[in-house]
Amino acid sequence: MRRMIEGSRAVAEVVGLCRPGVISAYPITPQTHIVEELSQLVADGDIEAEYVRVESEHSAASVCLGAVAGGVRAYSATTSQGLMLMAEVLYNIAGMRLPLVITGVNRALSAPLSIWNDQQDTLALRDSGWLQLYAEDNQEALDMHVQAYKITEDDRVLLPVLVCMDGFILTHTYETVDMPTQEEVDAFLPLYEPLYELDPKDPYTLGAFAGPEMYEEMRYEIQRDALASKAVVKEVAKDFQAAFGRWMGDVIETYRCEEAETIYVAMGSVIGTLKDWADLRREQGEKIGVLKVRCYRPFPQEELREALGGAKRVVVLEKAVSVGGYGILPAEIRAALYGQPKTPPVHAAVTGLGGRDITFETFDEMQERAQAGEMDFFAGLRTELLEAS
């Protein structure tokens, strides 16, 4: 049913339709309406889940870990500092190969304190073993949660999934979304049947320690399976399209990239603005395309090579800064293209930090500076505010 609702509400409702047995979250640091809406759904008896109101995000992730080990589907949501506090547990969950979905609402990291959007938080967890999906709009965010449970519980994967959606821009915005019915979700995502669970009838030890003779093999396996999970992400996107009739890409989505001279690459909600801007520039005769990285982990290396190899120039927009380095996604795209038959220059533009609006003017600036040959720069920077270095 198509309804005009807030992004957070949409996520809460669809998570409920995924029938988690345990939900655990901490309300602050900061949080979104997702966990409040879920609390209400549980309070009204619309979701039959244990809602564990914990004293920190570290414990929220740990409760989910215990719940999944105990054999139920679990859920949590967090953002920014909360995600940082969870980080230790998130690595642990991935290493223990526990299927779990957490919504990582993208917000800036302190200091300075900011509650607004950028993607520094989830990008900091790129090496954690969590698969990362980035949503362009609320419909995609909603659909991604259903897909994420299907992916994480697949016995070829058994790695947790972080569904990333831009704070405020998506979570606090009302959009029309098509909310699936319980029957539709049940048909796509059957009731959870764990491959392993802590059961006195069939006891096993989970979370043993590994010495140097074994640790590396376990890390190899997690890397092997994470890379291979790309096939499952694609498969689930196709199955989802067959069941729900919606397609927003699998690991990437290309928009007007055919014969594009310049391709803009980004993740999340900025893609919508970029598409509009590309349309405008196309009308003006400039061959601009947009590439959405929908699945950042596993990294879609082959798909990016294929999609970007023919361009004259690539501009990667990143709502994050790898302090002391040269970009996160840009560096990975440069590495992916290196040594290929066609290697377009990859320009890296940092923008939109801490909720700074990204507008057509920002893209205009990027285009101008990229054309002028600048490789790594901040776009939309208010230079008049800068202190002398």
Next chain:
Amino acid sequence: MPATKEFTYEVERGFLPGHRACAGCGQAAAVRLVMDVAGTEVVVANATGCLEVFSTPHPESAWGVPWVHSLFENVSAVASGLEAALKHKGKLEGTRVLAFGGDGATLDIGFGSLSGMLERGHDVAYFCMDNEAYMNTGVQRSGSTPFGASTTTSPAGRKSFGEDRPKKDLPAIVAAHGVPYVATASMSIFADLRRKTKKALGVRGPKYVQVHVPCPPGWGYDEKITVDMGKLAVDCGLYPLVEWENGEVVRVRKIKPIPVEEYLKPQRRFRHLFRSEAGKAHIAKIQEMADANIKKYGLAD
């Protein structure tokens, strides 16, 4: 010939032999006692620490029951999640959730997590294995390290007599949460530990049992006197055995107090106190602490 009782291990047992604990480990014996009472319809969560390390070097495991280890400071939250999962599946009635953590995992780094579990009322029996320092990593000082003890991070030195603060009184703090059952126990007093374990597992809601477990390498005593060490700690009043129900003290184990020196003397961690007059003044302070416990809980009445 006196009749000898044949002793066999049952593989159905929760905590099995063959693990890698040190000779004379008080904790291993305490866990054995607890798990023998708990039976096999249990799920165990274990914090990082000695017990976790000596019982589960992959691919070996000393656990005959479902067991999970995640991290150092989150065992209470993991146990909360396990309990919530059992509740959701309708299996909580027949299954007991146990959590094990050392004193560092419990009093220090996992304190917030523990308090959250207690306050939320999860049906979990938490056993803190108190050997009074971070033994797994090389005897570093914890919030449970007693006054005067020399550790690798509170060493005795030319200007130091070791740890300068008394033990954190966690059992009283847990009791202040108003949970149904809290007890202190000693690995050395088997029947008492068994009784308290049984009592804890018979109550629904959060339970906390803090078990004093002597540690030969950490405390520096001859490993064959582990049981004696635990008894001396109780008998001198430094480790009062107390039970709380719903925040109130309901029972204490009476003692005929012995001087604290008898407990301190065999231990390397206290030997610097016997070497100077100033050290002896510290022993007098430790005696005052024992006397205060004796008075507070009426241990010798």
